[in-house]
Amino acid sequence: MLALSDTCTAAITGRGGLCACLNATLLGRLRAVAGDVRLEAGEVLFAAGSPADALYGVRHGAVMLCSWVGQERRQILSFHFSGDxxxxxxxxxxxxxxxxxxRASLCRIPEAEMDQDGALRGHVMGIVQRNLAQSLDMQVRLGRMSAAERVRALLVELHGRLGGGHELHLxxxxxxMADYLGLRPETVSREMSALRHDGIVGVFSPDGMLPILRPEAL
Amino acid sequence: MLALSDTCTAAITGRGGLCACLNATLLGRLRAVAGDVRLEAGEVLFAAGSPADALYGVRHGAVMLCSWVGQERRQILSFHFSGDxxxxxxxxxxxxxxxxxxRASLCRIPEAEMDQDGALRGHVMGIVQRNLAQSLDMQVRLGRMSAAERVRALLVELHGRLGGGHELHLxxxxxxMADYLGLRPETVSREMSALRHDGIVGVFSPDGMLPILRPEAL
DNA sequence: CGATACATTGAGGAGGGTCAATCCGGGTGG
DNA sequence: CCACCCGGATTGACCCTCCTCAATGTATCG
Structure with missing residues (x-):
């Protein structure tokens, strides 16, 4: 259980994940040191203030990064899916x-491992830069887009990252979504209703399924 | 003019800039390849879509990173001062x-130089990570803070980055400021006026000087 | 079948945007 | 030396988007 499983390799290899493009030697080294983490819904992977001594790769499920202003106001900084x-x-x-x-499962790569391998570092560098680009994108959305535009942008993003198609599993x-977009849940719901009335999406079922009727109209 | 000047070294060494903590060998190598760029107010260092083939270190002056939604709405993503x-x-x-x-002067380090040096890469990695942390901070401000809180946060940030004291040269x-904070200029002006009425800052003179009367009250 | 959690919808209010007038300092030209 | 102008800051009045609060709907679970 301390090695990268095959399913992990399959998951993390896609879309610019950590293990993509690594040669067999490196992949073997990683398998040897990577830990295994399993979380239930709502469980904390790491908390603000805790020592940052490892990187995590999402195998299955999803993880979000959160920050709080005071005790009440939550801002979700990013979502991380399989391969992130x-x-x-x-x-x-x-x-x-x-x-x-x-429910999520992740592999854990100790920080120390980074320092020992130049190629690995370079690879991680690219990932950090993509995270930065993503965060800068969010600055634009939060700073200069209306509620309607933000919701559409989120759906476009998720549609792309979660593999397109005519149905989206959120x-x-x-x-x-509201805490990610800097909005209130009621506002997000209203905008989703507007998209539904325009025939762009279908009904958002409680299990997270959202039919995307006209992807190009987003 | 193609070598890092002493003033550059002095400037970039501070507060986690590129050249800080590099040993003499590395610094020498950098001096040998670093180019020199001088810009007037409003001049473009690089444009969106242009090839990203170099890193720049700010020697003197300030640079901002901008993104546009359509042709009208500008979002300023970051400010970069001496040493950034x-x-x-x-x-x-x-x-x-x-x-x-x-007016600004920068040194230019070709991308190719990065690939040849592990220590340099690791150093740059730290800088990118700080940029990411900064951007995530902005997500929180833009998503969950009021206009008054954003203006105060900006002043705190600039007060810290521009070397504190009881007068700030903006x-x-x-x-x-408005396009950085996701606000309108009128709103920023109103909040600055409120801070002035509360005796926290002084009058913002046209040359950019802003007295900080009670730094701790920000 | 009630209880709970969440989405949805409505009504009203507030924060910040929009538009416009005024102020103010600096540069220019007579 | 002064009048004029120009760009930007400031202030006011009004309005709109989104927030707030509350009621209702709906699916899941005990």
């Missing part, structure tokens, strides 16, 4: 809290 | 435009 990495920190400690959105609730 | 680095991109091309806020106009 979480756990980067600028300093010795995490500045945000990572929480599982549903692993989060309306409340999480 | 700009130019990271997730792909082969820039996703945003870098513009000088006033290299940008109200319009740029």
């Amino acid at each position: 990495m979480v756990g980067f920190a600028a300093g010795p400690n995490h500045h945000a809290t990572a929480i599982a959105l549903g 692993p989060m609730r309306i409340a999480e | 680095m700009v130019g990271f991109a997730a792909g082969p091309n820039h996703h945003a435009t870098a513009i000088a806020l006033g 290299p940008m106009r109200i319009a740029e």
